[in-house]
Structure formats: structure tokens, C-alpha cells
Amino acid sequence: MSADAGDGSLLDGIDTSRIALYAVLLAMVAFYLAPLESGLTTAFKTPDGFRATTPFAPPPVGEFTTSAWGTAFERLSAGLLNSALMAVPATVLSALFGSLAAYGLTNLRWRGQIAVLVLFVAGVFIPYQAVLVPLTQFWSFVDLGGRIPLAVVDDYQGLINLSITHVAYGIPICTVLFRSYYATIDDEMLEAARLDGASAATIYRRIILPLSVPIFAVTLIYQFTQIWNDLLFAIVLVSDPSNQVVTVALNQLQGSFVQQFNLQMAGAFVAALPTLVVYVLFGEQFAKGVAGET
């Protein structure tokens, strides 16, 4: 009997510290989800509803509406499409360039490559403000639409400029991500392939690329999120309203419906949806991409 009581108190002792741990963990969950939760409930409320109820409470009966979502989607659908047209090619290209550069600067060893590598790595940390004015000068000088007599180029000039810009500024981080992975590839295997007469290109295609699938996943997911979420380059480089990306469109929606919080919140979720879906499906890869920035 006394032994039982002893066991019980011991378990209790373990449990209270574990319970406290989980209580803190859950409190932190509440902290990180509160802005999203209060946004989500607000997005389903009528204006009367969000003025009368607390932000985190679910919409009361009669004050529930999905109309904000409809309006938000209507306002942002063109931006969503433009963002996808711009972000997908930019993501793929910057990852591909990053992979190539990392291979050339990691697995093919030569003197002085560390100096080139430093230039790549430093590019990760550049404040974009330091290139904004030259960028606008450069793209107005290049004037793709004026030089290439194709309707597509003319119609999507802003998006093409933005996409290429994102490719260029995405290369440094992609190179860093690929490099940390390629540094773990067994040198002897590559050396053996070389002795068999395989060229650098063949080794890349036959050995490196097939091994790169996991790091491609990490890089693509990380880069897609970064490019999709960007606002600064988009406001500076895209002037044509028909080429507006979703972050810019959302910022305008927020500015033009000042007191309509349900619409603002619905808009925020609509614009974030692609990255949220990617994050929920590939959270692990995103975390690796984020950690690889260091």
C-alpha cells in the first residue's frame, strides 16, 4: 500500500513538470497563432460582427458571412496569377543556377575558388536598398518590350524584369544551400567517375543531379516562399497595373478598405494561401532552407 502511494507521488512529480512544460508549449502556440486566428475569425464576420465581438471569438449567429472572401479573391485573383507567372520560373531558374554554381565551386576543386565563393555568399546579405536605384535605371535602359517585338514580352515586361531580378538575387542563397549539401558528397566516387573518363558535365548530370533531389526540394520551397512574399522589388520594378503581383495588390486592398477589417483579413489569407499550403505540406524542407541561410 505504501509502495503504491510512493509510486503515485513519484508519477505526480514527473507529471507536474511535464504538465508545466506542455502548458508553456501550448501558451506559445497560442501566441504564434493568435494573429492568424483573430484574422481568420474576423474574415468570416460582417462589419457589425467584428465591431461587436472580440476578435478571437467565432462569428456569432447571423453575423457569419463569406462575402469578404469573395470580394478579396476577386480583387486579388489577377495578382495571384501574376505572382505565379513571375515566381515559378524565377524559383526554378535560381535553384538551377545555384546548383550549377555550387557544383563548380565545391565538387570541382581549383585554387582560388574560395574567393569566388565569398563573393557569392556575401550576396546573401546585401541590403536590397543598395541596388534599387541602379535597378530601375538598368531596366528602363534595357527596355525589353521596346527591343523584342513580341506581344508577350511587351505585355509582361514588368513581370519578366521582376522575375530575372529575383533569379539574380536568389542565386547567392541557392548556392549556399546547395554547397552545404554538395560538400557532403563523397569525393572518391566523383574521382572514380573522372578516372573512368566522365566529363564534369556528365558527372553533374549522372551523379550530382540524381543525388540533389532533397536539396532541390529545400531550395525550391524556400525560394518560392521568398519570391512570392517579396514586396520591395515588386513596387519598384513593376509600374504597369496589369502586371501587379499579389503582395502589391494586397497592400492596395488594405489601403483602400481602411475600416473593413473582414475584407483585409480575408485578403491576407488569400494572398498567403499558396505559401501556407507549401509550408503545411513541406514544413520540414522550409525549415532546412531557413536554417541554411546561416
Place this chain on the structure above:
Amino acid sequence: MSSRIFAALLRDTDGSPATEGESTASDDPEVRTDGGAVVDGADDPSSSTDTADASVITRLRRSRFLESLPFWGPPGLLVFFFVYGAISWNFLISLTGWEGLGAPDYSSLSTAAYTELLSDASFIAAFRNTIALLVVFTALSLVVGLFLAILVDQQIRFENTFRTIYLLPMSLSFVVTAIFWSWMYNPRIGLINVALRGVGLDALTQAWLSDPRFKLAAIIFALMWQFSGYCMVVYLAGLRAIPHDQYEAARIDGASTVRLYRRVIIPQLRASTMSAAVVLVVFALKAFDFLFVLFGVNPGSSADILSVMMFRVAFDRLQWAYGSAVAMVLFLMALSVIGPYLYLQYRRGEL
């Protein structure tokens, strides 16, 4: 013991599998332990084949260079042009005095913009706020991130779910999070003031985003919310790299959990702290989107930071040269952080 700690410090901080390239270190030119300050000098003395025929080796190396060029050349060209070319061009523009809708005149250059900066009250305010933002935001995010990492590292259930939730804000655009937080901070019906009133702390309710006393603090708090999950990920990788027997040893010595972390574990996370801090500081320097969505180009002198000022001066007032000068200050600030960091990484063979 000290050598073991040193080895732990040398470990990579990211979570990718088998990041320690120690097995290949012998013929790896960049993993030098002699602290070689010369970037491309000094043949590797460890490989005995080098002595056979130096000219063959040179030729081989040259051919390796040529062989590798098609791979890093094109992306390198893009980076060189868009990053380094553009920064040089930006510096040139900052010397021209260029304003308005015309084209810059590169024939007469002067540093007038920079001397003007020193006597510009709005620049000094923005500079001060930038420093305050980067110091407080970085410190706060690191502390919260470390706290989260230690919590998550206690062999908890649903670890993945907790981690995913803490990192979630990092996947959102600043436009999205700024909209969420402007709603959170709404003085009348926002969650923060509603919650304060709910627990009887009416006296603490504030107009968070319009009161000059609280603006910058409110921004820092929201940015901490968004970035602390990132710090958690970095610290968690650092924690997981510490050999398990160190925990055991401390336990056997009878150290309490708090003592274990303070004396044994946290000191070994210096490398994680440093790399996370660099990323946070550099982010704080270029933070723009969040403030722009909340305040437009005029956050007011209590919350103005250099990155917003640069945009306002250049793209709102069309004072291109002056804006470029502000941008150069930002660039130099970033350089003063990343320069030493990259040098240290290089010395440690972690680049």
C-alpha cells in the same frame, strides 16, 4: 574537454544530414586549420602526389578551373553584375546630385550628399531608430528562439507540430503579417487591447501604432513574433549537435536543469547565436515591407528607419542621389557585420 567544446563549436549549424565534412578534410583546400589568411596561396602539403610533378599539377588545376567555369560562370556573372555592379553604380549615382525625372549627370561628382546626411535631422533619427531596432529585435528574437528551442528539445510529443507552428509566421509575407498585426494593435477592437481590458489592465491599453512612444516597440514585438521561430530552428540544430553524454555527465554531477543549460549547454551555442544574429541584424537593416504596409513612406520620426527613409527619399521625393547615399550607409552597416562574420567562418573552414 576544451577541445571537445571547440569541436562542437566547429559543427555546422544547419540541420541537413551529415554536414560535417571532416572525412574529406585531408584534401580539401578550404578546410585549413593553419588559419591561412592567403586566399589562394600555399599548395596543400598533405597530399604527397603534389611533389611528383608540379607543372602537371598546375596544368591539372588550371584545367579544373576551366572545366568548372561553365558551371559557376553564368550565375557568377549575374551575381557580379546585379550585386557588385549595381552597388558600384549606386555609389556612383550617390555622387551625382541627381534629382527629379531627368537622367543622372556623371560628369561632375561630389560627396555633397554624404555631408548633407550628417546634418539631416531625419537621417539621424532614422539612424538611431535603425540601431535601436536591430539591437532590441535581435536580442529579443534570440532569447525567445533559445527558449523555444530548449522547450522543444525536451523529448516532447508532437515535436514536429510544435516546431511547425512556431516557424509558421516565417513563411508569411510581411504584407500579410503587417495586416494581421495592424488588426491586433487596433486600439478599440484589436486583440491586444481587448485582452488587456479583459484581464482588468485597462490602464495599459495604448494606441500602439499611432502613439510615437510605442510605435517602434510595437514593430519590434511583431517582428520578433515573425522571426523567433527562425532562431528556434537554428538553436535546435545547435542543441542537437551537442553530444548526449554531456547532458548525462552533468546529470551525474548533480547539476540542476537550469545550471546544466547555463553552464554547459548555452556556452556551446555561441556559433548558432552568431550566425542567427548576423541574419537578424542584416534583416533589421533592410526591413522595409512591414513598415511600408503599416505606415507608407512616412512612419514618423519615432519609427522611421534607414531602409524606409531610403525609399521615401529616392522613390517618393525623386532625390535619387540622396537616396543612393542613404543606401550606401545601409550597405556599409551590413558590410561591417558580414565582413567579420565571413572572415571568421573562413578561418574556421566553415565557408
